[in-house]
Amino acid sequence: xxxxxxxxxxxxxxxxxxxxxxxxxxxxxxxxxxxxxxxxxxxxxxxxxxxxxxxxxxxxxxxxxxxxxxxxxxxxxxxxxxxxxxxxxxxxxxxxxxxxxxxxxxxxxxxxxxxxxxxxxxxxxxxxxxxxxxxxxxxxxxxxxxxxxxxxxxxxxxxxxxxxxxxxxxxxxxxxxxxxxxxxxxxxxxxxxxxxxxxxxxxxxxxxxxxxxxxxxxxxxxxxxxxxxxxxxxxxxxxxxxxxxxxxxxxxxxxxxxxxxxxxxxxxxxxxxxxxxxxxxxxxxxxxxxxx
Amino acid sequence: xxxxxxxxxxxxxxxxxxxxxxxxxxxxxxxxxxxxxxxxxxxxxxxxxxxxxxxxxxxxxxxxxxxxxxxxxxxxxxxxxxxxxxxxxxxxxxxxxxxxxxxxxxxxxxxxxxxxxxxxxxxxxxxxxxxxxxxxxxxxxxxxxxxxxxxxxxxxxxxxxxxxxxxxxxxxxxxxxxxxxxxxxxxxxxxxxxxxxxxxxxxxxxxxxxxxxxxxxxxxxxxxxxxxxxxxxxxxxxxxxxxxxxxxxxxxxxxxxxxxxxxxxxxxxxxxxxxxxxxxxxxxxxxxxxxx
Numbered sequence: 001x002x003x004x005x006x007x008x009x010x011x012x013x014x015x016x017x018x019x020x021x022x023x024x025x026x027x028x029x030x031x032x033x034x035x036x037x038x039x040x041x042x043x044x045x046x047x048x049x050x051x052x053x054x055x056x057x058x059x060x061x062x063x064x065x066x067x068x069x070x071x072x073x074x075x076x077x078x079x080x081x082x083x084x085x086x087x088x089x090x091x092x093x094x095x096x097x098x099x100x101x102x103x104x105x106x107x108x109x110x111x112x113x114x115x116x117x118x119x120x121x122x123x124x125x126x127x128x129x130x131x132x133x134x135x136x137x138x139x140x141x142x143x144x145x146x147x148x149x150x151x152x153x154x155x156x157x158x159x160x161x162x163x164x165x166x167x168x169x170x171x172x173x174x175x176x177x178x179x180x181x182x183x184x185x186x187x188x189x190x191x192x193x194x195x196x197x198x199x200x201x202x203x204x205x206x207x208x209x210x211x212x213x214x215x216x217x218x219x220x221x222x223x224x225x226x227x228x229x230x231x232x233x234x235x236x237x238x239x240x241x242x243x244x245x246x247x248x249x250x251x252x253x254x255x256x257x258x259x260x261x262x263x264x265x266x267x268x269x270x271x272x273x274x275x276x277x278x279x280x281x282x283x284x285x286x287x288x289x290x291x292x
Numbered sequence: 293x294x295x296x297x298x299x300x301x302x303x304x305x306x307x308x309x310x311x312x313x314x315x316x317x318x319x320x321x322x323x324x325x326x327x328x329x330x331x332x333x334x335x336x337x338x339x340x341x342x343x344x345x346x347x348x349x350x351x352x353x354x355x356x357x358x359x360x361x362x363x364x365x366x367x368x369x370x371x372x373x374x375x376x377x378x379x380x381x382x383x384x385x386x387x388x389x390x391x392x393x394x395x396x397x398x399x400x401x402x403x404x405x406x407x408x409x410x411x412x413x414x415x416x417x418x419x420x421x422x423x424x425x426x427x428x429x430x431x432x433x434x435x436x437x438x439x440x441x442x443x444x445x446x447x448x449x450x451x452x453x454x455x456x457x458x459x460x461x462x463x464x465x466x467x468x469x470x471x472x473x474x475x476x477x478x479x480x481x482x483x484x485x486x487x488x489x490x491x492x493x494x495x496x497x498x499x500x501x502x503x504x505x506x507x508x509x510x511x512x513x514x515x516x517x518x519x520x521x522x523x524x525x526x527x528x529x530x531x532x533x534x535x536x537x538x539x540x541x542x543x544x545x546x547x548x549x550x551x552x553x554x555x556x557x558x559x560x561x562x563x564x565x566x567x568x569x570x571x572x573x574x575x576x577x578x579x580x581x582x583x584x
Contacts, residue, residue, distance in 0.1 A: 091580070095583070174511065177511065184473075219469065242580075249540070252536070252537040253534070291383045291386045
């Protein structure tokens, strides 16, 4: 009886919280809602240590996943069209193999879980994108990620989560350069397929190419994040005031927020604060964007 | 008599401040001193408005130059080897022509002033580097900048100020890509200068190049900032928490500081606070750098 009463109280409390949240979001929606929020999920391991959780079972990462689920829910309810998250950078692969393994195993489960009926992706009809140097991932994770992308291709839900695994900005830029060069190289080959290749043509092409072998638009076309709009807000937890090599190219006119909490501790108040800060600075950021 | 007494008091006050400052720096030097501090000088125009100064004579920029002189002095006294400043980005050229002109004119004077005997550059025996898309500058400024670089080539003073004019990070990266492509193209031409150019060679080269036409080290070699070590601290005034497209490639493992003051208001306390923050977070940043 006592237990039932407690359960009911908890249920009513959650319903009340949900109404309060929706009320806050309704007020926020009077201002401009950002199109894209990028999250650097920093501090999972420190959270595990702080809470004296076992480090070897990636307890911090599990807590981090719960925090992510809540943040995705808030973003969806706020009407944010695009969310990008950075759970695992290329640098993280250089940690101890057993630690990498302990993160990779639940990652595979979570990706497979995306396609289950009750998952947040299915609930919100979201289209999932995995971005990064996918060749660094293990075969099962790569296959699961591709399967999730294909399965959600026709989803037209408001939110598009971009999951940047095995990603760094510098790797993204180098990848875009290499893709642009490959394309350019193939283009040159095709253009000269039917011609006699002689010094004159080479000189002429060199003159032409010297001015703009690779252009800005070539690079941007081949970025991993080409489909997404540039982030409006970049939230990095742990208050570290560090960039973490995430979407450097795309965050020039973006608001940086560094709440002084570890990722699993992030909550409603941080997302509300970030959106309010964005609304406060929007006209300034827009002006800078127009000047660019 | 009254005036003389006031002058003496001011003089003693300055001497006292100087001793106090050196004492503070001596204490700071017990910890690690950063190699490179990068400054984004944001807020000159807002300072002019705030102080109701005349905007058309670039009064804010003049106040900003005084603040810069003080910051360079503090950096020199602290033993910081390299300082980079970002007074004028490519985007700033898109402002109203008269405003660009009002900034360009004193800029030319300041650059010419660098070579005068009493200038800060001569006092500290500093070697000056100008970096950015110099073709965007007017002829007199470009000539003055080149003259300043040549004249200070043999200076071996501790501090190297990198003055990034007509600079943005994305422009730097695209420039590095184009330089790398040009070099690669010339290399391919030279390698085949004595050979008969036939389909077989082209195929073979394509195979070879496809894997790595342009490598990470090619890009880094052609960056404007290739001579400088990566910044340890990036200080952006105005507390805007925005990246401003400055040294994005180089600031991955760098501490971001955003003091909530306009550039002309920056002072000793902000530089001390930034160095203390750097010393506090150094082991974490170093660890991240090692993992990269």
